[in-house]
Amino acid sequence: MTLESLGFGPHWAAAMAALMRPDWAPARVVAEHRDQPELHTAAGRVRALVRPHLYQAGALPVIGDWVAASQLAPDTWMIEALLPPRTDFARVGAGRQAARQRVAANVDRVMVVTALDGDLNPRRLDRYLAAVHHAGAEAVVVLNKADQCTDVAAARARIAPLDCYVVSAETGEGLDALRGLLRPGETMALVGSSGVGKSTLINALIGDAAQRTDGVRAGDHKGRHTTTHRALFALPGGGLLIDTPGMRAFAPHADADAVDAVFPEIGEWAGHCRFADCTHGAEPACAVQAAIARGDLSAERLAAWHTLRRAQAHDALRADVHAQRAAQRSLSRMYREVQRHGRRRRGDD
Numbered sequence: 315m316t317l318e319s320l321g322f323g324p325h326w327a328a329a330m331a332a333l334m335r336p337d338w339a340p341a342r343v344v345a346e347h348r349d350q351p352e353l354h355t356a357a358g359r360v361r362a363l364v365r366p367h368l369y370q371a372g373a374l375p376v377i378g379d380w381v382a383a384s385q386l387a388p389d390t391w392m393i394e395a396l397l398p399p400r401t402d403f404a405r406v407g408a409g410r411q412a413a414r415q416r417v418a419a420n421v422d423r424v425m426v427v428t429a430l431d432g433d434l435n436p437r438r439l440d441r442y443l444a445a446v447h448h449a450g451a452e453a454v455v456v457l458n459k460a461d462q463c464t465d466v467a468a469a470r471a472r473i474a475p476l477d478c479y480v481v482s483a484e485t486g487e488g489l490d491a492l493r494g495l496l497r498p499g500e501t502m503a504l505v506g507s508s509g510v511g512k513s514t515l516i517n518a519l520i521g522d523a524a525q526r527t528d529g530v531r532a533g534d535h536k537g538r539h540t541t542t543h544r545a546l547f548a549l550p551g552g553g554l555l556i557d558t559p560g561m562r563a564f565a566p567h568a569d570a571d572a573v574d575a576v577f578p579e580i581g582e583w584a585g586h587c588r589f590a591d592c593t594h595g596a597e598p599a600c601a602v603q604a605a606i607a608r609g610d611l612s613a614e615r616l617a618a619w620h621t622l623r624r625a626q627a628h629d630a631l632r633a634d635v636h637a638q639r640a641a642q643r644s645l646s647r648m649y650r651e652v653q654r655h656g657r658r659r660r661g662d663d
């Protein structure tokens with residue numbers, strides 16, 4: 315496999331040239347292992363170390379990243395720098411890990427996979443889609459396990475007006491339409507809950523058992539978190555697929571605009587509200603509320619938009635507080651360093 319088949323082209327060549335380090339080589343992160351990313355370099359696949367300052371800067375490479383790497387010894391590679399990603403799909407961590415967590419980089423499309431055996435959750439879909447919009451990628455919604463569902467039309471109606479592909483990785487139904495989305499050199503990441511069939515889909519699309527899969531629990535159809543590492547696969551036709559482990563809870567890294575992009579039909583009416591900053595609540599002359607009253611817009615979708623906007627604002631605030639604390643910590647660390655250094659120079663210790 316060449317770098318070009320992994321998507322290398324003039325854009326990345328220019329990003330490399332801008333680093334002005336002819337001794338560094340471009341490479342793409344094609345797998346994440348517990349401690350070491352795996353790179354594809356012009357010389358083939360290698361495990362790589364990461365310069366510590368990248369950890370401190372929170373700029374750790376993730377699957378799909380293009381990086382500049384140096385070869386320190388025949389089998390020792392070091393990631394020196396991250397090339398600025400063109401798209402960046404990220405979530406917001408739960409609890410105390412409020413920071414942005416990157417999931418996959420330089421993906422042209424994100425396939426949000428859900429299953430028709432009970433996983434379908436329209437509100438969770440909204441959250442994924444907000445993150446895809448914010449990443450700068452194109453979203454593809456896939457309802458898998460069509461063979462397990464007797465009323466596909468009802469499932470489609472539940473997520474309307476979102477468009478989707480209905481497929482079965484098991485029977486092959488609908489997979490040709492998905493193959494049509496995979497153009498040479500372009501990357502698509504599969505995300506979604508555990509057990510929805512992401513790895514099975516990847517195996518079916520590449521026609522090989524590249525990824526291990528496992529059954530879902532009988533009672534609630536929940537997956538067993540079979541995939542534990544992110545990895546990138548090349549299709550015979552030239553497209554690239556990224557498999558990710560199922561996510562337990564998904565909070566998107568997104569801004570208000572990315573949330574609005576998930577609800578384009580609300581945006582169409584919102585332009586006609588009297589107030590430019592109308593929240594479509596109890597304001598007078600709200601075109602969105604009027605559209606709902608007329609039956610042109612679903613009240614459920616507006617409620618979903620409100621929920622997601624509130625969650626986004628809350629998560630953004632948490633991430634902000636988290637970032638400030640991290641900055642404070644590194645400042646006080648620097649202070650201590652300077653003080654210690656001063657004492658040493660004065661001969662105090």
Ligand SMILES: Nc1nc2c(ncn2[C@@H]2O[C@H](COP(=O)(O)OP(=O)(O)OP(=O)(O)O)[C@@H](O)[C@H]2O)c(=O)[nH]1
Nearest residue numbers: 483484509511512513514527528529539540541560
């Ligand atoms: N009936 C049916 N079963 C499917 C289909 N696709 C996947 N499965 C089954 O669903 C189970 C889970 O599939 P996986 O591909 O491991 O799911 P995953 O999304 O990769 O799960 P994690 O790796 O845990 O995130 C396996 O037993 C698959 O055989 C399908 O279209 N129909």
Ligand SMILES: [Mg+2]
Nearest residue numbers: 512513540541
């Ligand atoms: Mg899997």
Ligand SMILES: [Zn+2]
Nearest residue numbers: 587592594600
């Ligand atoms: Zn309004």
